[in-house]
Amino acid sequence: MTNDVPKADDVIHQPLRLRIMAALHAGNGKGQEFDFARLKSLTQASDGNLGSHIETLERAHYVEVERGYRGRRPRMVIRPTALGLRAYQDHVAFLRSIIEGEGDRKA
Amino acid sequence: MPIDARAAEASLADIDVIVARLKQSSVYRSASTIIIVWGALVACGYLACALAPRQALPIWIAVNALGLIATFAIGLRLRRSGADFEWRIVAAIVLFFAFGLTCSRMGHFGARELDAFWPILFMFGYALAGLWFGRAFIVLGAGIAALAFAGYLWVDRWFELYLAVVDGGGLMLAGLWMRRA
Numbered sequence: 001m002t003n004d005v006p007k008a009d010d011v012i013h014q015p016l017r018l019r020i021m022a023a024l025h026a027g028n029g030k031g032q033e034f035d036f037a038r039l040k041s042l043t044q045a046s047d048g049n050l051g052s053h054i055e056t057l058e059r060a061h062y063v064e065v066e067r068g069y070r071g072r073r074p075r076m077v078i079r080p081t082a083l084g085l086r087a088y089q090d091h092v093a094f095l096r097s098i099i100e101g102e103g104d105r106k107a
Numbered sequence: 108m109p110i111d112a113r114a115a116e117a118s119l120a121d122i123d124v125i126v127a128r129l130k131q132s133s134v135y136r137s138a139s140t141i142i143i144v145w146g147a148l149v150a151c152g153y154l155a156c157a158l159a160p161r162q163a164l165p166i167w168i169a170v171n172a173l174g175l176i177a178t179f180a181i182g183l184r185l186r187r188s189g190a191d192f193e194w195r196i197v198a199a200i201v202l203f204f205a206f207g208l209t210c211s212r213m214g215h216f217g218a219r220e221l222d223a224f225w226p227i228l229f230m231f232g233y234a235l236a237g238l239w240f241g242r243a244f245i246v247l248g249a250g251i252a253a254l255a256f257a258g259y260l261w262v263d264r265w266f267e268l269y270l271a272v273v274d275g276g277g278l279m280l281a282g283l284w285m286r287r288a
Contacts, residue, residue, distance in 0.1 A: 008110055013110070013118070015118070015121060018118055018121060018122065019121060019122075019125045022121070022122040022125040022126060023125050023126075023128075023129050026125070026126045026129050026130075027129055027133070029189055030133070030189045030190055031185070031188030031189035031190040032129075032133065032190070037287075038132070041132070041287075042125060042128050042129055042132065043125065092119070092122065094110075094115075095110070095115040095118050095119050096115075096119070098110060098111070098112050098115040099112050099115050099116055099119070
């Protein structure tokens with residue numbers, strides 16, 4: 001993962017997954033907890049859409065999902081993995097490199 | 108998957124929006140516990156004053172001392188958990204108290220005026236904070252200040268009970284709403 005030239009990440013580039021990872025990255029290490037409802041409020045996604053994209057990130061090992069209950073209500077807590085945070089940073093570096101004039105790239 | 112400069116800019120702008128939303132949500136969440144605690148304390152203060160009007164001074168000294176200690180403790184806990192908490196919030200509360208004490212001393216208020224003055228003063232403080240921290244504070248501050256002033260004008264008896272509901276209850280409801288943000 002230590003390439004000199006940043007590359008696009010197909011998993012993260014999808015707009016909703018990018019928003020999810022942006023929130024998880026920004027809140028990482030700041031005592032922030034992200035449950036499904038909070039991510040839904042931040043990303044303004046629908047339940048179904050958000051759930052399916054969290055699963056995609058989970059399959060890529062970019063997030064860990066803790067499924068449990070608060071009282072009788074099901075609760076899902078989403079945490080970024082080190083791999084996910086790194087992939088997000090690399091993807092953002094890739095986006096910046098495009099804007100800084102390195103031209104279009106192929107992922 | 109080709110990504111050109113325009114798409115990259117749009118993605119980075121999207122990230123900025125999410126980060127800004129998260130920042131506001133974090134401010135609301137940090138403030139919510141403090142607001143709920145103050146709401147409960149203030150409601151208890153008004154109820155106690157309604158039951159024992161002659162003890163108003165020690166009641167409010169106790170309520171405010173407990174509120175400040177609780178704010179300090181919550182701030183300490185938030186900082187330890189890594190959350191953003193500005194100690195300037197505690198300083199701002201102390202400054203508002205100082206300003207309020209000065210005004211209430213110089214203004215020669217009666218008991219009813221004092222009952223109305225303090226919530227209105229602090230609600231203006233919330234509204235002022237809202238100019239930086241989010242519209243919810245403006246709505247909360249302006250709403251409760253207006254209701255407190257309306258109560259001063261039109262609620263004759265039960266004014267303290269009215270303030271317990273409007274000021275204390277309003278703060279607790281607003282805090283619970285902010286917690287969900």
